[in-house]
Amino acid sequence: MPDPSLAPDTDRCLLVPWASALDAAAQQALNAARLPRLTELLARLAVVRSLGSDEWSFTPPHERALADAMGLTGDDGALPWAALDSDRPDEPQAWFHPVHFQVGMDQVALQPATWLDDTRSRQLFDALAPLCHEDGVQLAFTSAHRWRARGERLGQLSCASLDRVWGRSVAPWQPRGPQAPWLRRLQSEAQMLFYTHPANDALAAAGLAPVNGFWADAAGAVTGRPRATAPRASDDLRPAALQGDWSAWVQAWERLDATELAGLLERTRRGESVRLILCGERRAIELAPRPRHWLTGWTRHFRRAEHPAHLLASL
Known part of the structure; x- marks a missing residue:
């Protein structure tokens, strides 16, 4: 307590x-x-x-x-910040952050797509939302830099905070929990989906790094009555x-x-x-x-x- x-x-x-x-x-x-x-x-x-x-x-x-x-x-990696910042805090939710995975010789490092504007972000969001829907997860656009995911799967995950992974290798920070295999699969599908997306052509033309995936954190549902x-x-x-x-x-x-x-x-x-x-x-x-x-x-x-x-x- x-x-x-x-x-x-x-x-x-x-x-x-x-x-x-x-x-x-x-x-x-x-x-x-x-x-x-x-x-x-x-x-x-x-x-x-x-x-x-x-x-x-x-x-x-x-x-x-x-x-x-x-x-x-909430347990480690399962503080439900996304659910807390919603009108249904008792419903499992998470933040999905569009990111750039930079592939190096010996690691894959993550950079949040802070350069992404609303237009390009919404285009990528619109591409990913149907995939999420097929898995029983509803995606809502909240800002260019994070999207809200809702669904029961998100109550069975432990995810590293974006602050832990920012600019670092993603290897030690892979999700855990019963739904971790599903999340990793969805992340892989998102990488393939975004790879040839026209939004990334526009980013490349502007000299900006492509958005080739997303990172999930703040998963879970609120229990009890926080202040x-x-x-x-x-x-x-x-x-x-x-x-x-x-x-x-x-x-x-x-x-x-x-x-x-x-x-x-x-x-x-x-x-x-x-x-x-x-x-x-x-x-x-x-x-x-x-x-x-x-x-x-x-x-x-x-x-x-x-x-x-x-x-x-x-x-």
Whole structure:
């Protein structure tokens, strides 16, 4: 059962996905970052809980922490985000993301088709929808970059989050569960279908990579009654982290330090209770104010503030 201390408070609780990354270049860049507010916050806060274990879970720590804060349940790779974002949360659903599979000498890497516009996306969607319908899955167009799938099959899947596979080899992230063979077959059929589709001819003419498949995630149905609102989450670090642009990532960290974290710090200075959830690739930690003691203020004055890079590297 979720800890009630994580009940959403948009002014006093902040969740930070991609606060750390395992790439050695990310750690090196973080060591040089200027994060004075985070440094002071870490001196004032203590770790009260840790979630996650390693970088191979299908559900990344920031998704697990967000779900836990909302009271949303689901096994690894089966947090039902698609169903939650619908008018029928009790119905099994998933997100289908159009992607480009880049075939290399020793691996197949995935790139979400962020360059896809509504027109080309809908053309590919219209081609795939009948195949899904034949298998009892209904496909609905929601945006150029993700489509909603509905059907009982989607309640028997464990799928790696798109954030896990972005820019990486797909080999370790293949779907699991009773319906995994069906999903892999549908993905193969989609690759053949898209290969000769006129939408990809138009993309090629524009100098853009073809869309040669889709990736499924967020599968399942909602059970129980999760909270209606989510804690405030900052998406500022995600784009640069997924692109491996660690210079831009550190700049985003410094902006976050000067804005969102400055607000949290001011609240702690006023004696208010705040929550900070920092999420890396292996785990997420929740930080809350240290227990009050008559010596707290005096000792804090002499406590040496440590750069946060060491703590973030452990996530």
